[in-house]
Amino acid sequence: VGEKGIKDEDLIPAMGEKHQTWITKDDRSRVQHEDAILQAGINIVFVRGLSHEGRKRSSLVRNTVNLKQVLLMLVTKLDAIQDELSSSNKPRYFILYLRGTTNKPEYEKHSTLREVWESLSGSN
Numbered sequence: 198v199g200e201k202g203i204k205d206e207d208l209i210p211a212m213g214e215k216h217q218t219w220i221t222k223d224d225r226s227r228v229q230h231e232d233a234i235l236q237a238g239i240n241i242v243f244v245r246g247l248s249h250e251g252r253k254r255s256s257l258v259r260n261t262v263n264l265k266q267v268l269l270m271l272v273t274k275l276d277a278i279q280d281e282l283s284s285s286n287k288p289r290y291f292i293l294y295l296r297g298t299t300n301k302p303e304y305e306k307h308s309t310l311r312e313v314w315e316s317l318s319g320s321n
Contacts, residue, residue, distance in 0.1 A: 205230050213237025218282065220244060220271070224317050227310050234310065238288050242278060242304075243313065244270070245294035262295055270295065270302040281306055292316055 205223075209230055212219055218240040227234070227243075234241065246262040262270075270293050278291055290307040307313045 206233060209233045209237045209239060212239050218242060218278075227314050227317070231310055235288075240282055240289050240291075241313075242291045242293050243317070245292055245317075266295060266300070273302040274304050278304060 205226055209219070210233065213236070220242045222244045224243060226241075244262075244267055246266075274293060278293075281291075282289055287308070290310060290313045292305045292307070292313065294303055294305075295301065296303045305316060307316065
């Protein structure tokens with residue numbers, strides 16, 4: 198949205214009104230804002246591995262990526278994600294990440310937030 202400091206609880210409904218897709222690195226938002234996400238009916242792309250200097254890495258982070266790698270993932274996979282969204286009449290959720298040592302951009306598609314949480318938690 199081009200602005201910093203907008204709280205998720207304000208952002209989510211606004212994105213729902215505009216039928217936008219939320220791209221976020223915040224895994225916790227799935228739990229913290231589940232009701233608002235479901236009510237707004239937004240699609241979400243969770244970017245895995247993005248961390249900031251000086252902050253502890255989450256135990257859920259599988260690898261650490263920098264901004265350049267995030268841009269590579271988005272450029273490489275956003276068209277495919279958009280195609281998936283265009284063919285669905287329900288909200289969809291994606292996890293975008295770099296695969297192993299090859300650093301190949303990949304994504305997982307999920308139909309529910311519970312599936313996202315299970316994947317992010319490492320339980321299947």
